Amino acid sequence: MLDLTQNQFVKHVVMHPFEGFEDLRWKKSGSMVIATVIVFLLFFQQLAYNRLYGFQYYVSYDKVFNIIPYIFRSFGLFLLYVVCNWAMCTLFDGEGSLKNIYIVTAYSLIPYIAGSLIGTFLSHILIIDEQIFIETVEIIGLAWTVVLFISAMKAVHQFSFGKTLALIALTLVAMLACVFLLVLLLTLFQQVLIFIFTIYTELSYRLRV
Amino acid sequence: MSGFKRLLSACGALLIMTSLAGSVHATESYDPYSYDRWGDAVSSQVGYSAEKFVDGKLINGLYDKISGMSGFDYDDESWKQLLQLKEPADLFISYDDKMYIVDKGNNRIVVTDLEFNLVNYLDQFNYNGETLKLNAPQGVFVDQYTDYVYICDTENSRLIKCDYDGNVDMVFEKPKSEIYSQELTFKPEKVVVDKAGNVYLVVGSITKGAVMYDKTGEFLGFFGANRVEATAEIVMNAFWNTIATEAQRDRMAKSTAVGFDNFDIDDSGFIYTVTESSDVQTDTVKKVNPKGTNILHTIIDDETVFGDHNPAYWSIYTKQSAIVDIDIGPNGEMNLLDFAHGRVFQYDKLANLMFVLGGSGNQLGTFLSAVAIESHDDMIYVLDSRKNGITLFKRTDFGEIVTNATDLYNKGYYDESYEPWQRVIKYDGNYRRAYIGIGNALLGQEKYKEAMKYFKVAISRKRYNRAFEGYRDQLMQKYLTPVVLIIVILVVVIKVLGILEKKGIVTFPWTRRRGA
Numbered sequence: 001m002l003d004l005t006q007n008q009f010v011k012h013v014v015m016h017p018f019e020g021f022e023d024l025r026w027k028k029s030g031s032m033v034i035a036t037v038i039v040f041l042l043f044f045q046q047l048a049y050n051r052l053y054g055f056q057y058y059v060s061y062d063k064v065f066n067i068i069p070y071i072f073r074s075f076g077l078f079l080l081y082v083v084c085n086w087a088m089c090t091l092f093d094g095e096g097s098l099k100n101i102y103i104v105t106a107y108s109l110i111p112y113i114a115g116s117l118i119g120t121f122l123s124h125i126l127i128i129d130e131q132i133f134i135e136t137v138e139i140i141g142l143a144w145t146v147v148l149f150i151s152a153m154k155a156v157h158q159f160s161f162g163k164t165l166a167l168i169a170l171t172l173v174a175m176l177a178c179v180f181l182l183v184l185l186l187t188l189f190q191q192v193l194i195f196i197f198t199i200y201t202e203l204s205y206r207l208r209v
Numbered sequence: 210m211s212g213f214k215r216l217l218s219a220c221g222a223l224l225i226m227t228s229l230a231g232s233v234h235a236t237e238s239y240d241p242y243s244y245d246r247w248g249d250a251v252s253s254q255v256g257y258s259a260e261k262f263v264d265g266k267l268i269n270g271l272y273d274k275i276s277g278m279s280g281f282d283y284d285d286e287s288w289k290q291l292l293q294l295k296e297p298a299d300l301f302i303s304y305d306d307k308m309y310i311v312d313k314g315n316n317r318i319v320v321t322d323l324e325f326n327l328v329n330y331l332d333q334f335n336y337n338g339e340t341l342k343l344n345a346p347q348g349v350f351v352d353q354y355t356d357y358v359y360i361c362d363t364e365n366s367r368l369i370k371c372d373y374d375g376n377v378d379m380v381f382e383k384p385k386s387e388i389y390s391q392e393l394t395f396k397p398e399k400v401v402v403d404k405a406g407n408v409y410l411v412v413g414s415i416t417k418g419a420v421m422y423d424k425t426g427e428f429l430g431f432f433g434a435n436r437v438e439a440t441a442e443i444v445m446n447a448f449w450n451t452i453a454t455e456a457q458r459d460r461m462a463k464s465t466a467v468g469f470d471n472f473d474i475d476d477s478g479f480i481y482t483v484t485e486s487s488d489v490q491t492d493t494v495k496k497v498n499p500k501g502t503n504i505l506h507t508i509i510d511d512e513t514v515f516g517d518h519n520p521a522y523w524s525i526y527t528k529q530s531a532i533v534d535i536d537i538g539p540n541g542e543m544n545l546l547d548f549a550h551g552r553v554f555q556y557d558k559l560a561n562l563m564f565v566l567g568g569s570g571n572q573l574g575t576f577l578s579a580v581a582i583e584s585h586d587d588m589i590y591v592l593d594s595r596k597n598g599i600t601l602f603k604r605t606d607f608g609e610i611v612t613n614a615t616d617l618y619n620k621g622y623y624d625e626s627y628e629p630w631q632r633v634i635k636y637d638g639n640y641r642r643a644y645i646g647i648g649n650a651l652l653g654q655e656k657y658k659e660a661m662k663y664f665k666v667a668i669s670r671k672r673y674n675r676a677f678e679g680y681r682d683q684l685m686q687k688y689l690t691p692v693v694l695i696i697v698i699l700v701v702v703i704k705v706l707g708i709l710e711k712k713g714i715v716t717f718p719w720t721r722r723r724g725a
Contacts, residue, residue: 055665055670055673055677056670056671056673056674056677057670059668059670061247063247063249125681127674127677127678127681128671128674
């Protein structure tokens with residue numbers, strides 16, 4: 001039963017929101033490579049959604065382009081979530097390893113990426129009056145991802161539904177704390193660097209005189 | 210020797226400079242700019258070029274008039290002052306091409322023709338045998354239907370209505386009405402008169418709008434007040450007002466709108482008002498119908514900024530625009546005068562920015578204290594109360610083409626405006642309205658694909674959408690039948706092959722029989 005290849009498992013998981021991830025866990029399946037490809041697709045989706053959308057729907061400010069926000073919104077947020085979720089689940093006796101969390105989180109993002117990319121494509125062949133079709137596709141994709149996501153978290157940690165929701169909420173709090181600490185760290189390092197640089201300048205002036 | 214050398218090089222430099230000046234004579238003393246779709250300033254071409262500056266000395270006949278007066282003494286300062294303009298406050302060009310200059314500091318009205326030859330001089334008025342004199346007048350208006358001249362005699366708190374020779378017909382004074390609070394002063398600053406002879410006055414102490422009289426001099430009420438800007442504080446007050454008792458409401462601070470500062474009337478009787486205050490954004494420019502409602506709102510939204518956007522980075526000092534005067538041109542263009550930067554903003558009648566001209570400074574074409582603007586045909590006249598004179602701007606070739614194209618476009622002749630807009634782009638590739646104009650012309654000719662290109666350059670999403678819709682329809686009409694046909698044929702072929710395969714008539718190398 002369920003002798004699926006890695007690629008077939010991706011389809012199985014996406015099409016069976018309620019037992020797909022349980023099957024994945026039971027079979028100890030799931031591929032890091034596929035998960036990483038999905039994260040790259042997420043990055044591309046973020047770019048496409050902001051830069052390649054149909055002109056009649058959205059005009060991007062083309063005078064400035066900065067790729068850092070896109071990197072943060074895809075790779076950054078994904079990795080941050082995975083790490084924070086792992087950190088939280090160890091406190092809650094969750095069963096998922098870092099690798100498992102990485103894989104199921106990526107798999108559960110597929111409908112969102114697909115819906116949004118299809119929406120981006122449709123925005124080039126539909127006019128504003130037909131916007132409802134695009135919105136429908138994108139909303140379905142997002143809702144599907146939410147269902148998959150909760151199911152994935154539930155399966156990977158073997159939690160009850162309520163505990164899963166609590167874990168997700170706590171993970172979000174942890175992510176905020178992480179970002180705060182990162183900003184703090186960066187600022188402090190900046191201060192230290194400026195301090196060292198000031199000493200260097202001071203010394204070099206004195207040596208020269 | 211070295212002195213001679215220096216002289217020689219100085220002569221050479223002078224020669225080069227004059228030849229340079231000759232070749233770049235069209236260059237203005239300011240950077241012409243315009244605003245793009247994002248509200249960023251982009252460089253542009255000059256639509257009007259400063260021609261000359263006229264002060265009192267250049268008014269032909271003023272010297273003769275003053276020196277011919279009894280008791281004239283050239284060495285006396287007070288007489289000498291009369292040879293110049295002193296703090297002029299307003300400018301008006303009447304329908305018969307006479308220019309009325311309100312010389313506030315000299316308490317007189319100087320009337321010239323458009324070549325600046327003195328044709329009339331009003332400083333004394335005959336009122337039933339009594340002689341009236343002006344005291345710091347600030348506004349003038351000539352009624353084109355009755356020929357009467359209306360003068361705001363500001364410091365004397367009255368409005369004088371007189372004929373061309375200075376015989377006073379009527380004097381308007383502070384209205385004795387309950388609506389007009391009697392403790393307020395009455396200093397009329399600007400005046401306009403409509404077709405029916407109703408007189409509208411901007412009075413400094415009044416924020417409820419213009420003071421309005423009928424032609425018999427009876428006070429009618431206030432006209433066209435500004436709205437109160439919906440700041441957070443005012444929204445809060447409105448909320449408390451709904452739950453407060455009568456007594457509490459009396460003690461609360463009242464929110465008052467800022468009164469407008471200047472106005473103009475166009476030939477169809479619409480009054481345009483401008484508000485100078487730099488910390489108020491609502492109703493800085495209004496077009497008021499005879500009922501008193503602002504009809505500019507039908508074409509623009511509340512977010513539209515008149516004058517400089519924030520921040521106006523083409524200037525070293527970023528200031529909010531302070532619009533002090535408005536003039537309506539022959540095609541309904543609105544010329545707004547910005548006191549803060551000494552700039553003139555010309556909008557078409559649909560409130561699209563056409564040109565920006567002027568700047569602050571002492572050179573020709575820039576201003577120290579611009580207070581009044583008038584336009585006539587292709588000329589714009591700006592009065593400066595510190596330079597004590599009038600600067601003349603003449604429309605350039607570029608300005609001519611743009612005006613022509615805009616006029617055609619606004620009247621709906623999109624096809625006819627195609628050619629002029631193309632020429633505009635040749636002059637100034639940043640001119641966004643040209644792309645919209647060309648796009649609309651192409652849209653009318655059903656050249657949707659090219660229209661899409663132009664609308665994309667103009668960054669006009671809604672218009673692009675219309676062009677795209679047409680383009681898609683064209684594509685569908687062309688390709689829908691073949692595409693559907695091909696799909697149907699493919700489906701039929703695949704089905705047939707499937708049936709044949711099931712029956713074992715054909716086998717494909719990539720399918721393996723079940724159980725085989």
